[in-house]
Amino acid sequence: MEFLVTMTTRVPEGTPEAEVDGVRAREAANSRRLAEQGRLLRLWRPPLGPGEWRTLGLFAAPDAERLEEVLAAMPLRIWRSDDVTPLTAHPNDPGPSAAGAADARPEFLVAVAPSAPAAGPSRAPDDALAAEAVRARELAGTGHLVRLWQTPGQGRALGLWRARDSAELRTVLDALPMARWLSFEATPLSRHPNDPGPAES
Template sequence: MEYLVTMTTRVPHGTPTQDVVDIRAREAAHTRDLAAQGRVLRLWRPPLGPGEWRTIGLFSADDPDDLEGTLASMPLRVWRTDEVTALGPHANDPGRDTVPLAAGGEEYLVTFTVDIPDTASPDTVEEMIAREAARAGELADEGPLIRLWALPGRGRNLGLWQAAGAGQLGEILRSLPLAAWLTVETVPLTPHPSDPASGRRATATKPSA
């Protein structure tokens, strides 16, 4: 299973700077180990306010207990609280083994809540869902759509997208057949230094000799 984890770290007041440096170095090293094991899939930083220290991570685990074992093993856990969201499979998900972020692109997590009008007939709903699936396939092939998951709760889904900016992402989302039935919440993401995809991105963008 896959899980989205929002990790919020609060360093106790008065902690020596060297202690912070040391534990962050241990965290980075352990994260590399977890990535090599296939447990940490991606890491990002969401928008941060003054003094905030948060990371969003995509993890793989057999079950909640297995995930907790992974999270508890991370050195920063002594100063950190974790908010876990279980991610379910989505029929339109392009899959785990997708191309990493393209050079110059930006990534976004987008939460979709589908509210089907009471006046919509079953045939109309079926047609719109089929059109949405076809459009998702096009966007996956073209690059903007990286992943899709089902979230807990009726009609809630989560997508990982890439675009040249918020304006382009808005145009893409408005092109979805279900756009008129969707409530959308977008979180812009910035690279995390320990993101397992950073090595793949560097390899993909490295000029040939």
């Protein structure tokens, strides 16, 4: 099972810089071990404000209990809080092999939720669902769609996408067959120094 973990770190004021550096070095070494064990799949940084220290991580674990064991053993946990989102398979997910392909385009995490149904023929959603599966395969083939998961909540999903920039991503999302029935919230991602993902080409 896969999990998205939002990790927020707050170092206590007055902590010596040498102590912070030591914990970060142990965290980097631990991240390498977790990646070798197949527990840590990806690490990203979302946009951060001044003084913020936040990381998004994609982890694999048999269940939430085992994931907590992994997170609790990470060195930065002494200063960190974690918000865990369980991810389940989406029928249109290209699969982990797509995520392993090196690609220099920026990555985006896109949260998808149902919006108010648009007026139209009653068959439109069913037809659009079928067309969406075809389009997802096409976008996976071009490297735009990397991964797709279902998240808690009726009709909610989370996708890892690649695009030249946010404008191209918006164009791709707006052209999806189901776009009129969905709302999208995109978070630009930058690569974390400890990310075990594929090397950029």
